[in-house]
Amino acid sequence: MKDILIPELDVTADSTKISARGVQVYYGETHAIRDIDVDIPDKAVTALIGPSGCGKSTFLRCLNRMNDTITTARVQGDIRIDGEEIHDPRIDPVQLRAKVGMVFQKPNPFPKSIRDNVAYGPKIHGLTRTRAELDEVVEKSLRRAALWDEVKDRLDAPGTGLSGGQQQRLCIARAIATSPQILLMDEPCSALDPIATAQIEELIDELRARFCVVIVTHSMQQAARVSQRTAFFHLGSLVEYGETGDIFTNPADPRTESYITGRIG
Numbered sequence: 731m732k733d734i735l736i737p738e739l740d741v742t743a744d745s746t747k748i749s750a751r752g753v754q755v756y757y758g759e760t761h762a763i764r765d766i767d768v769d770i771p772d773k774a775v776t777a778l779i780g781p782s783g784c785g786k787s788t789f790l791r792c793l794n795r796m797n798d799t800i801t802t803a804r805v806q807g808d809i810r811i812d813g814e815e816i817h818d819p820r821i822d823p824v825q826l827r828a829k830v831g832m833v834f835q836k837p838n839p840f841p842k843s844i845r846d847n848v849a850y851g852p853k854i855h856g857l858t859r860t861r862a863e864l865d866e867v868v869e870k871s872l873r874r875a876a877l878w879d880e881v882k883d884r885l886d887a888p889g890t891g892l893s894g895g896q897q898q899r900l901c902i903a904r905a906i907a908t909s910p911q912i913l914l915m916d917e918p919c920s921a922l923d924p925i926a927t928a929q930i931e932e933l934i935d936e937l938r939a940r941f942c943v944v945i946v947t948h949s950m951q952q953a954a955r956v957s958q959r960t961a962f963f964h965l966g967s968l969v970e971y972g973e974t975g976d977i978f979t980n981p982a983d984p985r986t987e988s989y990i991t992g993r994i995g
């Protein structure tokens with residue numbers, strides 16, 4: 731592949747945040763993903779790539795138990811965050827989703843003010859005691875999502891009135907506001923124009939200083955620009971996983987090579 735910038739790898743081998751072993755997902759009779767084993771590092775961006783329908787989003791949704799909300803979905807296998815099994819009966823999925831935030835394909839702000847979109851999570855999880863503390867969390871989250879300067883004078887305006895790229899940054903601010911450790915992003919730029927996409931990519935690069943970021947993307951250029959690790963999925967299996975530079979320049983599996991050179995997908 732030409733014209734892609736391969737970022738330097740700065741991930742150490744012992745910084746695993748998420749560890750998945752033998753993960754299977756069925757939707758009714760459909761075996762959507764099979765035997766996924768992967769260790770995802772902290773303070774880095776991991777990209778999940780592969781042709782449409784290969785199971786990227788299904789795997790992403792395993793990481794905060796969002797598949798629990800799909801009645802036909804059945805998940806098997808072991809998924810640990812910091813060594814703790816997320817299916818343990820002691821784990822409350824609502825608390826888990828505050829710790830493992832998610833940003834979706836289409837920006838989906840609540841029909842509320844910009845401030846209330848960000849304040850919602852901290853309020854329902856009781857993370858702040860006073861209005862001043864809540865205001866602080868709102869400002870900090872909007873700053874970290876690179877949106878503060880654009881909205882600080884209209885925090886009471888509806889979130890839905892922002893541009894698409896601003897709405898997506900608002901959704902990122904909303905996810906950050908509950909102090910997650912992990913951010914899952916399911917094609918966060920697919921509904922955005924190139925300028926808004928570039929802003930989100932720059933933001934993702936900043937977010938990895940604080941979070942473990944896992945992003946599903948259809949764009950190999952995007953995976954190469956923003957990630958340090960890449961996982962290539964094909965027909966429900968994880969074919970190859972490694973340093974992004976290696977996956978794009980020296981793939982070990984012929985299926986990976988076919989995908990990145992555009993022969994499949």
Ligand SMILES: Nc1ncnc2c1ncn2[C@@H]1O[C@H](COP(=O)(O)OP(=O)(O)OP(=O)(O)O)[C@@H](O)[C@H]1O
Nearest residue numbers: 757760762781782783784785786787788789800802
């Ligand atoms: N809610 C669902 N009910 C039934 N089958 C589903 C559901 N969600 C996904 N699937 C099936 O599971 C398989 C994997 O889908 P998934 O959306 O995870 O793939 P993907 O790689 O993210 O695809 P895309 O890139 O098109 O979003 C596909 O065969 C899909 O049709």
